[in-house]
Amino acid sequence: MHFTKRLIGLMTGSVLLAGMAASAAQAQDDPVKIGMITTLSGGGSSLGIDIRDGFMLAVNANDGKLGGKDVDVLIEDDSRRPDKANQIADKFIQRDEVDILTGIVWSNLALAVVPKAVRDGVFYVSPNAGPSELAGRMCHENYFNVAYQNDNQHEAMGEGFNAEGFESAFLLAPNYPAGRDAIAGFKRFYEGEIAGEIFTQLGQQDYAAEIAAIRASDADSVFIFLPGGMGIAFVKQYDQAQLGLPLRGPGFSFSQDVLPAMGEAALGARNAAQWSPDLDNPANQEFVAAFEQAYGRLPSVYASQAYDAAHLIGSALEQASPDDADAFRAALEEADFDSVRGDFEFGSNHHPIQDFYLREVVEVDGVYTNRIDRKVFDDHQDAYVDECSM
Amino acid sequence: MSAALIIEQVLNGFQLGVMLFLMAAGLTLAFGVMGLINLAHGSLYMTGAFVCAWVANATGSFWTGLALGLLASAAAGAIIEILVMRRLYDRDHLDQVLATFSLILIFAEGAHWLFGSRPLYLNIPDLLDGAIALPGGGGYPVYRLAVIGVGLVVAIGLFLLITRTRLGMRIRAGESDREMIGALGVNIRTLYTLVFALGAMLAGLAGVLVGASQSVQVGMGEPVLILAFVVIVIGGIGSIKGALVASVLVGLVDTLGRAFAPSLLALALPVQAAASVGASVASILIYLLMAVVLAFRPQGLFPTHG
Known part of the structure; x- marks a missing residue:
């Protein structure tokens, strides 16, 4: 009797112990799951592909580890559709139980996915989209933007116009929220006159009417925010029309993903961004060389942001596990990683405080790319930080 | 608002x-002759541009690219006619829409x-680079004039x-009575393939001409396709003459709307609001035009019989 009791006690104890050991082992070996929702097909997919490639470059360089921990990156294509992005997010959170989400390119998709995901206790690290809502009144402790607030490049360009001494700017942007924000961001810092302002149709390809209007105005400079194919079409037609006015825009308009298609028509165009392939710091030199070697092309600003996103996550994983949300959040806030942008820190709304540069499109060994002309902002912070009560 | 600006616009x-x-032209022919709604017409446009850009980059010659681009889009047209469209002639329009929509996805992923x-690089040929002076000052790109010339030559040729x-007689006969022309011994299948390939080649030509001055990228065909549908509805489905008149009408209304709506509105509204409202008004003008035309002429401007 006594013996039997002891035996049962031993058995239960060892089973319990074994169970505990097993779960401990699991916690040790279970990789951190990162869900990447990005645009890999259809219009604008070159941005999503650069984000995926930039992120995976950082992961693969460390044998599938970030911050010394194994990571499992799940990648799905949102086709630039908010509903699809939402579905993928639900699946990642509920079925795959991811710890961290990242990858979204477009602001309207981010607004559809992020607020719900962070409420579910998942961390979201944005490698691109930075809508003003998420920087301001809808900011959240689990949301981190490693790229920029959307207005920043336009603000830097406005300051760049002042620095270059332009006094009469013609402004062109598509008629949708990001386009109107671009114009507002530009005007926040630009001090000269506005020679004209046109909102074009989203996706417009023929800019003859707008170019004629620019010619008829008394502008001394042109600011365009026309991402993707719209910018390619405009820049070529602008070059063909031989207006001779300096062409300027945010970094998106002259990013590495569109420069080859613009060709020499883009030469000399200046644009503002927080990163450039020739930024002189060891992390950036390593990144640009590794990216070129891995993929056979120059990285775009989007790839640089995703690479930083991966390293930011790595720096936090080194200190804490996402299961310990408070410790992990504190580690993310420190932003203790070598950014390819050099100086990098988070403001109180989890958006970057960083430098902005005026870049110029040049041809180097037959490849069109950007080179830094001058710095326009030192430690620039977004305009919405005060609206965030965090 | 100077005369030069108006001429330019x-x-x-x-x-x-x-x-x-x-x-x-290709869309309206396919509908008029074969009764086919072809949503994949924009993909043939894209095919022409992509092949031209690729060949031009490989060989350094725009003209070789142009020739092969036209050939490729005509060939793609003939192939999809034989493999897909043929099975759709007797089906209703919804089946055609579904099948040709799937072709859009296949072409895009292909x-x-x-x-x-990434978008491909394609620039205009050196021969057509440059601008010529317009009366009243200002230059106009030679390339755009050349495009107008090419369009007019194609219109006259068609x-x-x-x-x-x-061939044209058979096309017209096919429009009026398919069974009868078949019964008279005309090989209707070959005729359909020819008409479809011809339409595809014209779409490819448009793709090359537009691609050289705009951008060559996946999905470039769909916005143009929507405008082309507006054109054939206004012009009268199946009518080449209608397509020509409606194209120029839509082109003028769209461009002049974009050019002058904001400044006209600025007479009544603050400049800021006028820019934003003007952009919205300009983008709906062609649809308003379509609505007005359909209200008075439900069959379009130049209705074909039946």
């Missing part, structure tokens, strides 16, 4: 119009797969083909 409108005509996701040749 009218030319721009014409240029957009003849471009649309190249797209609309282009990704073959050419990569008109002669349809009214003066045996």
